[in-house]
Amino acid sequence: MTVDESSTAAATPAFIDVPPAFPAPPGGVDPTAGFRLAVTPTTVRQYWHYLVDQGLDRVPAPLLHGPPSAAGTGLRATPAGTIEIDPDLGDLPATWVTWHGATAYCGWLAARLGAPCRMPSAAEWRYAAGGPAGFRWALGNDFDRPVYAPAATGPRPVGRTPANGFGLHDMTGNVFEWCQDPLTASGGADADGLGSRVIKGGAYTVRNPESFDNATIFTADELSAVPYIGFRVLSLPAPERES
Amino acid sequence: MLTDLRNFSMTAFPARRLRVGSSTLTAREQPPHEVHVDAYELGDRCVSAADFHAFLRARPDDANHLDIDCIDPCFIVHRADGFALRPGCADFPMIQISYWAAAAYCNWLSQLEGRRVVYDLRSREADLDAEGYRLPTEAEWEAACRNGHPAELVTPGDTVNTADAGPACRRLRAGETLAGNFLPGQPAPVPVAGLPADAVGLYGMLGNVREWCHDYYGPYGPEFRRNPAGARKGSFRVVRGGSFVDPATDVGPASRMAAYEDTKCEVYGFRVARSR
Numbered sequence: 019m020t021v022d023e024s025s026t027a028a029a030t031p032a033f034i035d036v037p038p039a040f041p042a043p044p045g046g047v048d049p050t051a052g053f054r055l056a057v058t059p060t061t062v063r064q065y066w067h068y069l070v071d072q073g074l075d076r077v078p079a080p081l082l083h084g085p086p087s088a089a090g091t092g093l094r095a096t097p098a099g100t101i102e103i104d105p106d107l108g109d110l111p112a113t114w115v116t117w118h119g120a121t122a123y124c125g126w127l128a129a130r131l132g133a134p135c136r137m138p139s140a141a142e143w144r145y146a147a148g149g150p151a152g153f154r155w156a157l158g159n160d161f162d163r164p165v166y167a168p169a170a171t172g173p174r175p176v177g178r179t180p181a182n183g184f185g186l187h188d189m190t191g192n193v194f195e196w197c198q199d200p201l202t203a204s205g206g207a208d209a210d211g212l213g214s215r216v217i218k219g220g221a222y223t224v225r226n227p228e229s230f231d232n233a234t235i236f237t238a239d240e241l242s243a244v245p246y247i248g249f250r251v252l253s254l255p256a257p258e259r260e261s
Numbered sequence: 262m263l264t265d266l267r268n269f270s271m272t273a274f275p276a277r278r279l280r281v282g283s284s285t286l287t288a289r290e291q292p293p294h295e296v297h298v299d300a301y302e303l304g305d306r307c308v309s310a311a312d313f314h315a316f317l318r319a320r321p322d323d324a325n326h327l328d329i330d331c332i333d334p335c336f337i338v339h340r341a342d343g344f345a346l347r348p349g350c351a352d353f354p355m356i357q358i359s360y361w362a363a364a365a366y367c368n369w370l371s372q373l374e375g376r377r378v379v380y381d382l383r384s385r386e387a388d389l390d391a392e393g394y395r396l397p398t399e400a401e402w403e404a405a406c407r408n409g410h411p412a413e414l415v416t417p418g419d420t421v422n423t424a425d426a427g428p429a430c431r432r433l434r435a436g437e438t439l440a441g442n443f444l445p446g447q448p449a450p451v452p453v454a455g456l457p458a459d460a461v462g463l464y465g466m467l468g469n470v471r472e473w474c475h476d477y478y479g480p481y482g483p484e485f486r487r488n489p490a491g492a493r494k495g496s497f498r499v500v501r502g503g504s505f506v507d508p509a510t511d512v513g514p515a516s517r518m519a520a521y522e523d524t525k526c527e528v529y530g531f532r533v534a535r536s537r
Contacts, residue, residue, distance in 0.1 A: 084341025116341070171327060194332075201333065203444050214333050214442055223327060225523070237442065238331065239338040239347075245326050 029067040030127060031056035031251055034185045036146045055138065055146050056250040058176035058187045059195055060123065062092030063108030065115065068126050069093075075101045082119035084243030090172055091245050109175035111193045111248035117215045117240035120196045120249035127251060138252040140199045140216045140235055147190065147219065147232040149183025154231055156182040156190035156219075161227035166191035170222040172245060190230050193248040194221045194238070201237040214239050221246040266315045266373070268352070268453070271302040272462060273537065274405055281403045282481050283413060283515040290515045295485045296400045303397055303405050304532035306453040306464040307472065308366060310336035310441075311351035313358070316369045317344040323369065323382075328362035330525035333442040334435070334449070349440045352452035354470045354530035360396075360498050360522040361385065363473050363531040367394040370533065387475065389490060389536070396475040397534035399499045399517060400489050406466045406502070406514035409459030417509040421468040422451045424508045430456065434505070443527075448505045450527075467512050470530035471500035471520070478519035497521055504528040 038052035069075040074082070078099045085093040085101055091114065092107040115123070120137055128135035138146065147156050155161060157180060165179050177187045189195075194217035201214035214237040220230030223246045228234060238247060282293035314337055317324060321343055331339040335357045336350035355366075364380040364387075371378045371393030379395040380387050387395065397405070419427035422434070433451040436443035443449035454464040466472075476491020476499045491499065497519040503512030506528050520529060 078341075080341035082341075114341075201442060203439060212439060212442055217332065223330065223525075225521070237333040239333070239340070239442075241340045242331060242338055243341045244331055244339050 029064060030130065031058070031060060031064055033057065033251075033253055036142075036184050036186075039145055053138075053142065054253040054255075055142075055184075055186060056252075057181075057185060059111040059193060059248040059250045060115075060120075061108060061176055062103065062110045062112050063105075065112035065123065066093065066103045066108070068123055069101060072126065079119070080243075081116060081241065082122055083115045085114045086245075109177070110173050111176050111188070113173055113193055113245045113248050114243045115247075115249065116243055117196045117238075117249075119243075123249075124251055128253075131253065134254045135251050137196050137198050137249055140197045140218060142252065143189075143195065143197050143218045144232045146184060146186060147182065149186075151183055153182070154233075155227075156186070156232070161230070163227075166230055167220065167222070167225065173222065173248070189219055190232070191220050192222065193219075193246050194236065195219050196247060196249040200240075212237075213241075217247055267312045267370075268309050269304040269306045269312070269532070271533075271535070272305045272405075273302050274298075274300065274401070274408070276300045277404065279404055279407065281400055281515065283513070285413065286513065286516055289517050289519075290481070292481060292483045293515075294481060294483050296489055297485075297487045298398070298400050298404050299488055300537040301397070301401050301534055302537060303401065303463070303534045305458070305462055307354040307470060307530045307532045308363075309351060309453045310346060310353050310355050313337065313355035313366060314344060314346040314351075316366050320365075320369055324358070324362045324365045327523070328359045328365065328525070330357040332357075334444075334527050336435075336441040347441055349438055350435075352455070353435055353440060354450050354453050354465070356450065356470060356527045356530050357525045358529070358531075359525050360473050360520075362525075363396060366531075367396065367533055370394040376535075389475075392536060394533045394535050396473055396531060398488070398490050399474040399476050399501055400486075401534055402466075402472065402474050402501045403514055405461070405463060406459075409461040409463050410467060410514055411460075412513070413515065414513040415467050415503075415509040420456055421509065421512070422456065422465075422505050423468045423503060423512055424448055424506050426468070426505070450505055450530075465502075467502050467514070468507075468509075469502075469505060471504045471507075471518060471528055472502050473520070473529060473531040474499040474501050475534075478517075496523075500529060 197216040376393035377391040419429035477495035479492030
């Protein structure tokens, strides 16, 4: 399989500036120095580009991802253990990717862009999702079920619903997005030993408006490979540009 | 052997006529009325995470990700190589499953024993004349519960895992060992047979997890009903027995609640039944 290098722009995420928050945004989130955030969750096409570049389409990598054998979510596992793409599903969010897989993708992208890349923290994610007005859901303070949570049996292509006030798509609904933060048992001995990470934004598998609230925090086993969790990349200015 | 794949056994109940409902709880339990139920068998405890995991490993395509939630807290996660039972979680009740995931499990048990399946998972219909495994009707559930627990309400204490359970019960909760990533001090389930059985040998009927019943939820009427099986249609199902988030004052053999059938939540579990 070869990658069409003429479409490199679509092969890596597009970023948008999320400006510094001053004063602190509503909800008690710490002020942020601003960052760049991918406009959409990482897509199947973008993740496929990375797999091919790294030769990961040819070998199983169960700590990173576990696409199903069935078609429908963009990437498929073949009986031989390789991965194939269904090109017409390239705009779906990349799913079946573990938190470690998302982290590995961020590392690859950072090297490619020459700028630090990682997943957002839960606080960064919440601030970005709320937009300049600090909305409860990405597009406002009313829960718009047809936009955020239409009846669905799988993910939908990214970027098909309106952008929020910062220009970000798909923050609320579609698929959950991995964040940096580990689950900790407050006061417990295993402060970061629970093996789960925060996921944000709700997904087609959940229903209650509260589950989609920008402030709501769920967590999931960090080796989860499921069709309802994806991720988006946060990028910081390249080190040489810092003053 | 099927018995190697499950940790519950079936308890037989005879056909009988009894009074269900209550005039002293909420409007949902009113009016009390007479019903007849045919003979049936009921699982002596809820289906455990280990029980359900055996099904998921054997038939991974029979319960899809719309029917089972693998986000915390949960006893079963889904990794690149499929569904996995988290350590220390085997004996806790299966939670985070929809009504239809419970139905899929029932069908699997039926197929293993060569019984006619009750549920058509595609059309979402049930054939209660089939002899296979199914969810109990709420009348069957209540009849069994009244046998083992004649009192109208639970007495708060260490024998029932309600929100206000005593310290000996709370020590058995999942969060105390971080099982399923429940956190310490939080309300959480206890193992399916972690507390004493009731007078007829059933475990965990009251408290712990609300149990999916067969019936579509609907208001009661005053008239006698023969083998009632719920409202004719709807999307809400009856759940019975209360849970670790419900106070003892809300939990008894007659108390009933409704849940959207696609809901996956850590307070809903189930036990199986079959007609005799």
